Amino acid sequence: MxxxxxxxxxxxxxxxxxxxxxxxxxxxxxxxxxxxxxxxxxxxxxxxxxxxxxxxxxxxxxxxxxxxxxxxxxxxxxxxxxxxxxxxxxxxxxxxxxxxxxxxxxxxxLTDVPGQRPRSFVPALKCLILGLFFLVVYTVLSPYIPDEYLASDAYLEQPFWFRCFYILIWGKVTLYKYVTCWLVAEGVCILVGLGYNGKDEKGNPKWDACANMKVWLFETTPYFTGTIASFNINTNAWVARYIYKRLKFLGNKLLSQATSLLFLAIWHGLHCGYLVCFQMEFLIVMVERQFIDLIRDSPFLSALNSVTILQFVFYVIQQAIHWMFMGYSLVPFCLFTWEKWIKVYQSVYYVGHVLFFSLLLVLPFMRKIFVPRKEKLKKAE
Structure with a gap:
């Protein structure tokens, strides 16, 4: 053709x-x-x-x-x-x-030494060791927080706070199996040279061309967008390059993003849980970006956020919310079938959907309260 x-x-x-x-x-x-x-x-x-x-x-x-x-x-x-x-x-x-x-x-x-094999053994070994570390963590912890418990009667009998806390811890640990696989695979790519990505300003070789994880960002970011940027990087980059950016003719970034996430959901499989997971991700990211814009544009909220003593408190609260609703989004992704994940969502009263849909409606009114008119005009210009 x-x-x-x-x-x-x-x-x-x-x-x-x-x-x-x-x-x-x-x-x-x-x-x-x-x-x-x-x-x-x-x-x-x-x-x-x-x-x-x-x-x-x-x-x-x-x-x-x-x-x-x-x-x-x-x-x-x-x-x-x-x-x-x-x-x-x-x-x-x-x-x-x-x-x-x-x-x-x-x-x-693809080598840091022209004409010779790449000197990539040490960076590849680091990836392997890091991958094995997460493998041990997952292997040790996962038997205590199995997927099956979420859909069991014993889980439903627990108090509401426990059900939410279980989702938080379960979601965090569940992702470690993916982290393990990607780090080990990245190590292989680095070892043969495929991971070579040129040199930095100091002349040191970079081996991140095949990186699927930014482990430090993954573990420390309090933002959903930060987790997305640190997790399954190459697949996200592929979707951005071949789907999202090629939908430019639609003339709407939000529509392009929604279509890209729909493609990702279908690509993962035919279970309805995948669609619900990526729909939830789309909603959370949309709300988070609006919330970040609100804090940035509001002098009062910006000043509050810059208070050193409060920053740690905000960080802890953000992390709790972040991983709670990351786990909440993963429930349908990992339980697959309607009968299982709907049972879990009912047990926590659809807290994620209620919270983020409510914020989506409330945030425009919050902007009117917290963002002065002159700031709005400046942004419009």
Whole structure:
């Protein structure tokens, strides 16, 4: 089909329909480890491959800086496409990388020592050790906070504060299994050189080209947007590059973001829990951004937020809210079926939906109270 819109459309439809058919015929009510898991990673790779090939037909001036970096000018061979698709360091759980990155790896260009193998053993080992640390934490703690307990009668009999606190701790620990997989896979990519990302201002090599986790940010950020920026980085970057930014023709960032999250939900599987999880993420991020803007634009709230003694108190409260509702969003993602996750949401009286929908309605009125008219006019200008 060549470098055409027909090729892009056909490839996208085929890859997604094949994946969704796999989900339909093999999915159960539990977390499934089967061929669909690596295939969902492959689906993104092949969709991105065709889009990069399509971009290769355009003049450099017509492409963005990012598109120029990934555009494929030649025609990859079958061997190159196979190596790219089934590269052992990333075929199971990611990370995502482009054909041009893979070609640079094969040419021996991804190294901090030109003409020699990369000196990447130590940074790769650090990733492995960090991944094993989170593996131990998850292995030790997860038996005490199993997913099944959330849908049990014993959980429903607990007081409301306990049910909320359990969701908070459970959500935090549940994410560690993903952290473990991504850190170990990143270590493999670093070891072979795929993780090489040039050098910093001081001339030190950077090995974060395949980073799927920013562990320190993940553990310390009090913001939902901070967790999103630190978690599953390469997949989020892939969606931003190939879905969100290519929906620019819609003329609405919010609509583009909602469509991108819808794509992510469908890509994860056919369970309704995925849709609910990403809908909740969209709502929380939208409210959080409005709240941050409110504090920034309000002299009173900004002054209050800058009081040193109060900063620690605010941080603790933010973290509690942050991880409580991160766990709340994960409930349908991990329990999958309607019968299970709706039971949990009912037990906590849909507290996340009630709180964030209420804030969405209240925040415009709060702006009128806390933001002076001159600040509003300045922002409008």
């Amino acid at each position: 060549g470098r055409t819109v027909t090729a892009v459309t056909t490839s996208f439809c085929f890859q997604m329909l094949y994946l969704l058919a796999g989900y339909y015929f093999t999915a159960t009510e539990h977390y499934d480890i089967k061929w669909t898991m690596p295939h969902c990673v492959l689906t993104l790779k092949l969709i991105g491959l065709v889009l990069d090939y399509y971009d290769g037909r355009k003049e450099a001036a017509a492409l963005s800086t990012e598109q120029r970096r990934y555009a494929i000018r030649g025609v990859p061979s079958l061997l190159e496409v196979s190596g790219f698709s089934y590269f052992y360091g990333a075929f199971m759980v990611g990370p995502q990388f482009s054909m041009t990155q893979y070609q640079d790896l094969v040419k021996g260009e």
